[in-house]
């Protein structure tokens with residue numbers, strides 16, 4: 001992917017260099033597989049074309065952009081839907097037409113309200129082992145994007161709550177959980193945090209347990225029981 005970016009002579013791509021290893025980690029399992037990738041924010045279309053070259057002939061790349069001029073980047077395997085990432089009816093149309101998505105990449109307005117609206121509408125339409133990537137989250141620290149350190153609308157702060165929600169069953173204090181945070185907790189295997197990028201990696205909800213296995217003492221053949229300390233969310 002990095003080499004493709006460096007040698008690109010096709011449509012221009014504008015990405016921070018440290019994103020490439022993260023993108024490659026997220027996308028490599030879909031190479032030469034049937035998959036649907038949604039990218040919010042197409043601009044000149046260069047990144048969508050890069051995903052197509054990287055993923056191969058079975059990938060369907062869907063773009064969403066507010067600017068109708070982005071349509072010019074459409075070609076085989078690449079569909080561009082025009083509308084705003086903050087508009088529920090646009091998101092509904094997109095879902096009806098293309099969901100489920102294996103990977104969603106949000107490189108749109110980077111406004112906190114838009115990032116969260118899209119995430120709330122689209123998260124459940126990511127496949128059970130897919131992922132949702134939000135890039136350029138340094139804007140979560142900038143007031144002109146609705147952010148600010150510790151700001152109540154910051155998507156970084158939202159993600160801190162999602163980290164708490166993943167630990168829901170261990171938390172002893174009473175807490176009025178946002179149901180969406182519990183949905184995230186039930187369907188997220190891991191959250192990766194990098195400089196300006198967050199990746200929600202989905203995974204089937206499993207019963208959490210920490211069994212003791214192996215011989216109980218050096219001079220005994222007695223094995224530990226397979227006990228379950230369930231921490232599943234009901």
Ligand SMILES: C[S@@+](CC[C@H](N)C(=O)[O-])C[C@H]1O[C@@H](n2cnc3c(N)ncnc32)[C@H](O)[C@@H]1O
Pocket residue numbers: 012013014015039040041042043044045046047064065066067083084085086107108109114
């Ligand atoms: C940073 S550019 C995308 C760059 C592209 N992904 C790439 O890597 O080459 C951001 C894009 O988001 C689009 N955009 C801005 N606000 C939007 C919104 N509310 N909904 C959808 N797209 C939006 C802009 O028109 C612009 O094309």
